[in-house]
Amino acid sequence: MTATPSSSSQHAGRAWVFGDDLTSEVLAPGRYMKFSIEEIAKHCLESVEPRFAAEVRPGDVVVGGRNFGAGSSREQAAEVLRHLDISAVVARSFAGLFYRNAFNLGLPLLVCAEAGSIRAGDVLDVDAESGRIDNRTQRRAIACEPVPAHLMALIRDGGLLGHLEKRLKKA
């Protein structure tokens, strides 16, 4: 169940679709913060989609609206999505702290003006590096903002810690 660093920037998965201002509290509910990430992950998004944690499959994609990940700075909000093997989050915009934490933990986020066109259950091919999503279900290509190369390097190394280890070994 542990997310492994991806060797490619391409992923295919089913879409789970949520609305604007989805908070870090909804991703990682405060009352479980004292437990392990495994336990917190079981309650990820349960207040808006009780089936999510049980039914999500490795490679699935979380889709949001504006200001995804708003609220507290807790890293677990991104960590649970990594733990559940979510391949990417696609949203109109992200809260700054969530954006920072997610890449540091190796979870790719795509800023996408057309995120609203994606429907629950659509099968998506996501290429974070080019910012291209192929919506196989709708037979439609969606252009997102490409993830900059320096952040793709973090993703490939499984997050900031892996990236720094690799850089320091080279030095």
Add this chain to the structure above:
Amino acid sequence: MTATPSSSSQHAGRAWVFGDDLTSEVLAPGRYMKFSIEEIAKHCLESVEPRFAAEVRPGDVVVGGRNFGAGSSREQAAEVLRHLDISAVVARSFAGLFYRNAFNLGLPLLVCAEAGSIRAGDVLDVDAESGRIDNRTQRRAIACEPVPAHLMALIRDGGLLGHLEKRLKKA
């Protein structure tokens, strides 16, 4: 004119107020990207406020609406504000890449639901660590989201590079 790392998280300055979706292109116009940061800074925000670069004073505060810093990943968008000695940017929300770049470069950002209450020229005491702004002009306190301790450490060390240098020296 070079921004120096601040020893405290408190700053006072005049507010420069802008709207929603202020882009990195407006902060650091693409046609000046080949020039030095000094040159780019002269054109910071000129398309929406031609007086800005010439009249901004060290310690002044930039205030925005939603999705501040949207668009390209260019680091210069945050770097010009540091170069102009802006003490903080206060906005309803920030674009993820801008948020990441700004803290890495030592520029504090405050997420503030009440940013819209601030008017151009208001004198503000900004305390990034506690997330408290005293609007001296309006005699009103504004509660923003506190900047997390690990990001305040970046700010105190003048950005990510200074922070890593300090950490590696200790190790």
